[in-house]
Amino acid sequence: MNKMQLKFLSRSExxxxxRNAVAAFALSLNPTLSELSDVKTAxxxxxxxxxxxxxxxxxxxxxxxxxxxGDCLHIQISDNGRxxxxxxxxTQPFFTTLEGExxxxxxxxxxxxxxxxxxxxxxxxxxxxxSMSKHIGAKAEADAR
Amino acid sequence: xxxxxxxxxxxxxxxxxxxxxxxSVAAIRREADxxxxxxxxxxxxxxxxxxxxxxxxxxxxFLIGRYKKLRRYGMGMYLENPNAGADKILELSGVxxxxxxxxxxx
Numbered sequence: 211m212n213k214m215q216l217k218f219l220s221r222s223e224x225x226x227x228x229r230n231a232v233a234a235f236a237l238s239l240n241p242t243l244s245e246l247s248d249v250k251t252a253x254x255x256x257x258x259x260x261x262x263x264x265x266x267x268x269x270x271x272x273x274x275x276x277x278x279x280g281d282c283l284h285i286q287i288s289d290n291g292r293x294x295x296x297x298x299x300x301t302q303p304f305f306t307t308l309e310g311e312x313x314x315x316x317x318x319x320x321x322x323x324x325x326x327x328x329x330x331x332x333x334x335x336x337x338x339x340x341s342m343s344k345h346i347g348a349k350a351e352a353d354a355r
Numbered sequence: 356x357x358x359x360x361x362x363x364x365x366x367x368x369x370x371x372x373x374x375x376x377x378x379s380v381a382a383i384r385r386e387a388d389x390x391x392x393x394x395x396x397x398x399x400x401x402x403x404x405x406x407x408x409x410x411x412x413x414x415x416x417f418l419i420g421r422y423k424k425l426r427r428y429g430m431g432m433y434l435e436n437p438n439a440g441a442d443k444i445l446e447l448s449g450v451x452x453x454x455x456x457x458x459x460x461x
Binding site for chain 1: 413
């Protein structure tokens with residue numbers, strides 16, 4: 211088992227750093243380009259949520275914890291922002307609280323689709339944690355059978 | 356992120372280059388709208404994504420925003436050359452029903 215932790219300010223220029231750092235950590239699992247792209251996209255979605263929704267008009271810390279265990283990459287992304295009042299509603303495709311801002315409302319749907327497992331824990335006023343994991347090499351194994 | 360354009364007859368080609376996320380999209384939104392305003396007489400805009408190495412849902416929001424603006428001018432919108440990662444989220448979010456993916460000339 212291998213672990214890493216990243217902590218950075220909720221500034222949008224850190225998005226590219228965050229997704230590439232997680233992707234680099236995942237390299238030990240020998241992922242395909244497609245798997246790596248899925249991981250980067252899911253991380254980018256979660257970090258965008260922390261910046262745009264969690265902290266909205268202020269700056270705060272975002273923490274990413276990653277674990278590699280067997281063929282699985284676990285990623286936990288947390289903020290101490292304002293939290294989500296209704297998680298079920300927030301995870302519906304095309305739902306957004308920022309209608310006027312060109313938001314697609316697809317962030318959680320993309321995380322769910324691109325990762326093997328996905329869950330959200332949120333406490334209104336205290337913050338949100340997204341947990342997700344992906345089996346790397348699952349498709350290659352299936353193809354080889 | 357870089358944005359460039361080229362007008363060919365009735366078509367306005369917009370070339371995007373770089374990684375499309377919350378940070379980069381904010382920087383090109385105004386320039387994209389300026390290009391559309393300047394070419395409001397064209398029939399369509401084709402967004403060429405060949406140079407887009409990464410796209411998340413912020414990119415989808417950006418494209419839908421431009422689609423709405425183009426529609427107000429009566430202009431159609433098309434996408435071409437997305438990489439595999441961009442293609443996957445464009446397909447997933449149903450964007451191609453608004454702005455079809457094309458290959459070559461239309």
